[in-house]
Amino acid sequence: MNIHRWIKAGWPPLVVVILLLFIWQLAVTWGGTADWLLPSPLKIWRDGTTDMPRVWMHMWATVRLMCIGFSVGAIGGVLVASVLHRLPFVKAGFYPLLILSQNIPVIALGPLLIILFGFGLLPKLILISLVCFFPVTMSTLDGFMQTDRSMYNYMQMIGASKRQIFYKLELPHALPFLFTGLKISATYSVMGAVIAEWLGGNVGLGYYMILQKSAFRADREFVAIGIIVILSLLFFWLIAGLEKLIIRWNVKRSS
Template sequence: MERLRQSIRSVAPAIIAIIMFLVVWEVAVWIWDVENWILPAPSLIVLTLFDTWHLLPEHIWMTTKEALLGFLLGIIVALVMAFILDFSSFLRKSFYPILLFSQTIPIIAIAPLLIIWFGYGILPKVLVVALVTFFPVVVSVVEGLQSSDRDMIRLVRSMGGSHLQVFSSVRFPHALPYLFTGLRIGATYSVLAAVISEWVGASSGLGIYLIKAQSSFATDRVFVVIVLISLLSCLLFLVVVLLGRLMMPWKHKSQKK
């Protein structure tokens, strides 16, 4: 019960701020008599969500599938790359600048190339999400591995510990908080990356639904998509946070103290 009270107290300010923002928005639209195609009221957006719900599940599922598959692929590739870069200082110095440079290329410019190379199926969308979520994870894990406690490493080695034992008992546990920091960042990017990839070429997905709503000046439907994208991103972020608490209970307990 005490934990529930603490959780409520921690999220209460954010909930109150959101409610106040929506109330001000609703009142402002009503007072200035703003046209719905310019800025719909929150109440109209909610009504539109219910009225068009029968059209949305297919689009929601496609975007969610692209985001999840791309996120998982990005995590796997990022972990492998992080371990390789950590293993060799030469590789780290050689490839780290290339990784940094890759992030200067707009994803909207890469997506058409992936469509040309891999077609209009789900694969190019998954690759776009993986490219976006890959970088924060690999950078975070490399930083975590490189900042491991040297005294603990020497202690384990003095007791006859192998490289694998040092990695599993000292270095990787130390890198876990860094890993989940990167995962939280990647989780917030994954849904947005999936939507952007759908703009280039797709038959279903929230990105396609958004383009159709925008082209018909259905601003209320545009806001419905914005709400759904935000909710999916928050849900994936929450899943990552919960997984972090399960895998790092010691960190959560120390923060509570």
């Protein structure tokens, strides 16, 4: 049943993508556009398969980087959200700073992190972790604040401690919100990894794109872009699948 529903929901965007690629192919073929300026989808596919061993190596470097950064950012976001929720006076001081931190462009943090920590792995992981940290923190905090007040009052009446209320009521109630933040962070982690590789690196899809840009190989840049999109979708679907496995009660209620 779920597979049938996924197929039913997935075919309209698939048809649109195929139609757009067909129009793109016709426009480039009939317009005589130079390959270095705008290659056709067929040329992108041919060059992608030809250069696939090198692309594969760079892709796995990016996957490794984004998985580590995502894990650090997600765990840190859950921990910080839990602390801020349990300590309202700390939340009053740090919550506005969390909001203000999002006004700093990610691309501007990269050079600063490189100056502070060098060109190694650490500044890249910090950048990705910061990108993933905010959605998880804010979504989890919102989940804590949306806890059913009647159940909260009931647990207080029967003598439950704050620790019991947190683990048995507030944390389970916040899980759907947490997974919303995780799905957002999953897509952001790919973007953060590519930006980190742009700013300083010798491997990864971001570095691969810089090399192809210098060589005026737009076709291979499009190959990298396509892989980045696929990675984002796969990571998003992975988190969505984990959500359905872990929060069965919420999925059943929402279906």
